[in-house]
Amino acid sequence: MELKVGCCGFPLSMKRYFEIFNVVEVQKTFYRPPEVKTAEKWRKSAPEGFEFTIKAWQVITHSPDSPTYKKAGIEFENCGFFRPTEVVFMAWEKTREIAEALKAKIIVFQTPKSFRDTVENMENMRSFFSSIEGGFTFCFEPRGWSEENVRRICEELDLIHVVDPFISKQLYGEMCYYRLHGFDYKHKYTDEELEKLLRMSRKGYVMFNNIHMLDDALRFKKLLKEKEG
Template sequence: MIEVGCCGYPVARRKYFSKFRMVEIQTTFYNPPRPEVAERWRVEAPKSFGFTLKAWQLITHSPKSPTYTKAKLDIPNEKLGSYGFFRPTPEVFNAWEKTEEIARVLGCKIVVFQSPASFLPTKQNIENMRTFFERIDRKDYVFVWESRGKWRREKVQEVCSDLNLVDCVDPLKRSPTVGEPAYFRLHGKGGYRYRYSHSELQELATLVNDLKDGYVMFNNAYMFEDGLRFLQLLK
């Protein structure tokens, strides 16, 4: 089955529920909500509605990232080296526990880890990933990794194969290497304010047509409209 949705709610939740049956929660990346808030999200959604979520940035991003400022996260200077880049530190593992708690409350099957372009394909960073994913309790989650920056396709494939991760891509830019179910995030060609053309959505529909299971998540300024147009092409 192909699930289609948006990264975050671009419209009021009630309206969104009437059009889509899947969403990728973004607030967990900036600062996870309290469990009771996540429980309220779960209860207000239709029973057939599904959630995926983006892992807390304390796992993946350095405190130098501007996203920390947006989330109003104030990290003491002496702790700056303890966060992000999958470092095997108590702080990072605690961030995973907070992320997993919300994933459990929402009934998520998939957790998305998005690394920034500053997370380079160095030996140390790959070793950090290995240690992180080997130590945490994976339970029944599917872990999706969206790499950015200077990661070569071959290295992404190697890391995903070794660590049992789904290679998350924009399929209009690059085909995925390994991992099931397929997980696609569409950020817009050239920038967030991009609106996908009919021919591009047709191409996307052709790409997912042969998939047994997959997720197509729009993350551009016109995600709501583009997602609805794409759903029509799948019918």
């Protein structure tokens, strides 16, 4: 498997993005998933070899008091934190439908800092992932968990551990799925940092998610091409 480089969201028009990159992580699926027909239109407009990865809908992962709900203009109760509720499983069905429409193989579950590695939360994750159908590669980006519990839950549920490699090390997964947030969102990676990133990377995905993600991703793609000769 190759190392794919892309952005989290479209930093320029879809048409132009498709000409430059071969993968994108869709962000709209996290805030408020599009209609299936919209996702099908995106898939049809993309080149045959282009890959979509998606973020799972926040109704699965984030509690209703998260400011991201207000940003998305949605209101739900009794959801988030992988709770075994009808609302959470409805959100999974919507996420799954969009993934299938995009022919996405990878679904990223990003949790907030408030979702800690408690017994209850880990048990909810076990219940959730044992209840949904497979056919996808599931990736998990926790915040504030102990290394022991990250490794344990990822091994048990076969989740790819998602990291920013400048901040933490990947603890489980046959491939890498790196999400580069920058040391702060406005951070622009230096040439030296991108060279270090190349040394840290292996087969998988390097996805930039900072303000300068377009330029940083292009520069990293150039480094990767030079390395491959």
